[in-house]
Amino acid sequence: MRRRTTPDAGRRSEASRHAILTAAFELAGEVGYAKLSVEGIAARAGVGKQTIYRWWPSKGAVLLDAFLHLSEGDGGESDGGESDGGESDGGGGMALPDTGDLEADLKLVLRATVDEFADPRYDRPLRALTIEITNDPALAARYAERLDGPMKEAKKARLRAAQEAGQLPAGLDLDVAVDLIWGPLLSRWLRRSGPLTHAYADAVVETALRGLYAR
Amino acid sequence: MRRRTTPDAGRRSEASRHAILTAAFELAGEVGYAKLSVEGIAARAGVGKQTIYRWWPSKGAVLLDAFLHLSEGDGGESDGGESDGGESDGGGGMALPDTGDLEADLKLVLRATVDEFADPRYDRPLRALTIEITNDPALAARYAERLDGPMKEAKKARLRAAQEAGQLPAGLDLDVAVDLIWGPLLSRWLRRSGPLTHAYADAVVETALRGLYAR
DNA sequence: AGCAAGAGACGAGACGGTCCGTCTTTGCCT
DNA sequence: AGGCAAAGACGGACCGTCTCGTCTCTTGCT
Numbered sequence: 001m002r003r004r005t006t007p008d009a010g011r012r013s014e015a016s017r018h019a020i021l022t023a024a025f026e027l028a029g030e031v032g033y034a035k036l037s038v039e040g041i042a043a044r045a046g047v048g049k050q051t052i053y054r055w056w057p058s059k060g061a062v063l064l065d066a067f068l069h070l071s072e073g074d075g076g077e078s079d080g081g082e083s084d085g086g087e088s089d090g091g092g093g094m095a096l097p098d099t100g101d102l103e104a105d106l107k108l109v110l111r112a113t114v115d116e117f118a119d120p121r122y123d124r125p126l127r128a129l130t131i132e133i134t135n136d137p138a139l140a141a142r143y144a145e146r147l148d149g150p151m152k153e154a155k156k157a158r159l160r161a162a163q164e165a166g167q168l169p170a171g172l173d174l175d176v177a178v179d180l181i182w183g184p185l186l187s188r189w190l191r192r193s194g195p196l197t198h199a200y201a202d203a204v205v206e207t208a209l210r211g212l213y214a215r
Numbered sequence: 216m217r218r219r220t221t222p223d224a225g226r227r228s229e230a231s232r233h234a235i236l237t238a239a240f241e242l243a244g245e246v247g248y249a250k251l252s253v254e255g256i257a258a259r260a261g262v263g264k265q266t267i268y269r270w271w272p273s274k275g276a277v278l279l280d281a282f283l284h285l286s287e288g289d290g291g292e293s294d295g296g297e298s299d300g301g302e303s304d305g306g307g308g309m310a311l312p313d314t315g316d317l318e319a320d321l322k323l324v325l326r327a328t329v330d331e332f333a334d335p336r337y338d339r340p341l342r343a344l345t346i347e348i349t350n351d352p353a354l355a356a357r358y359a360e361r362l363d364g365p366m367k368e369a370k371k372a373r374l375r376a377a378q379e380a381g382q383l384p385a386g387l388d389l390d391v392a393v394d395l396i397w398g399p400l401l402s403r404w405l406r407r408s409g410p411l412t413h414a415y416a417d418a419v420v421e422t423a424l425r426g427l428y429a430r
Numbered sequence: 431a432g433c434a435a436g437a438g439a440c441g442a443g444a445c446g447g448t449c450c451g452t453c454t455t456t457g458c459c460t
Numbered sequence: 461a462g463g464c465a466a467a468g469a470c471g472g473a474c475c476g477t478c479t480c481g482t483c484t485c486t487t488g489c490t
Contacts, residue, residue: 016465033350049450127349167428173422183394188398190405252475
């Protein structure tokens with residue numbers, strides 16, 4: 001009888017792991033989700049397919065780890081990546097800028113996100129990851145835990161700071177507030193329902209803060 | 216040399232078309248995007264594969280037409296379907312409720328959308344369509360033209376009515392406003408980042424209308 | 431009018447191709 | 461010896477194209 005052996009992490013090849021994650025991210029950026037295959041990733045990484053299947057349950061899991069690899073800067077440096085996708089957190093806690101001017105800080109962050117969405121090198125892998133997450137609840141849970149969750153905490157932390165400075169009401173539901181600011185970006189990006197520009201980012205921030213009712 | 220003949224729409228079988236669209240929608244609901252195949256749709260519809268490939272360029276195009284088929288009520292009746300996905304429009308123009316109370320009307324619509332997202336029979340096909348749209352710009356364009364566009368017009372029309380009643384400022388950017396209200400729903404639904412409840416829908420409407428700054 | 435020929439959609443499914451996920455082989459490094 | 465790694469063989473699922481034989485509708489000749 002065959003043991004469904006848990007692989008021995010101690011013997012794992014770091015070189016192969018790095019090559020796989022890099023290849024996955026780059027391939028996703030070059031060929032897009034539809035043509036992204038495990039065989040392609042293995043070939044580009046110079047790795048046997050089994051090495052991928054030994055350590056990851058699915059293509060989507062590899063892609064998620066590729067994003068984690070980037071954001072956690074596995075042996076690399078922090079380089080300020082930012083996006084609605086939830087980049088930039090190392091478990092320690094990436095923080096949003098806080099100059100005391102909430103509106104300006106939010107515009108800065110949203111503009112950076114818009115810029116990332118405009119770069120096919122990030123846009124395509126992020127779409128691929130989003131797609132995988134959309135129809136794999138298990139992957140979505142891991143995504144929420146490792147990438148989106150920490151990023152959302154950073155966003156909420158910035159809003160909480162504004163609350164404590166009296167710039168936002170104490171009773172504000174921060175989960176709703178975060179969705180209100182970042183949800184519109186996600187919508188425009190995914191559905192390409194309109195131009196995704198700095199002006200749009202600014203308008204979202206202004207309208208979210210003051211509300212539709214505001215003059 | 217082989218003529219890439221344009222099929223003769225006059226000879227098209229309406230029975231096959233209907234069977235294909237119905238099978239596509241139902242299969243998407245039953246097996247999900249990952250396991251949705253053209254062969255599966257053909258088999259379920261009792262149709263040759265070529266009949267699908269003759270009339271549609273891709274699986275996603277079939278799925279989009281399946282949604283159009285539902286919403287335009289091909290030979291069927293209007294039954295009040297509603298969703299952020301953009302259901303319910305027949306080119307004539309589906310309208311959002313207008314009781315004069317904008318906040319109540321919006322809550323009603325968002326709650327209905329939340330209910331649809333909670334039903335796997337709509338949730339899964341809608342996810343499948345969303346995924347197809349996410350990595351096929353041509354399909355996204357057709358989606359915008361046929362489903363999302365008309366729905367967005369209905370949303371904007373409702374907001375415009377509120378503007379004319381003096382309930383919303385004249386200078387409000389309606390595209391931004393629509394994204395601000397429906398974007399958060401899309402975000403929660405797609406990423407499953409939190410419970411998608413009536414209470415959430417209400418909170419989004421209230422917060423969007425009054426803004427984060429409001430007490 | 432009646433009928434044969436043609437065109438084209440249809441259901442069915444064969445076909446070569448790609449990719450899946452598993453399994454086997456062989457080598458390497460503890 | 462044990463376990464990971466690279467390479468790739470393997471059966472299976474689908475892809476998208478193509479070829480059948482059948483059918484229905486249109487066309488044109490008688």
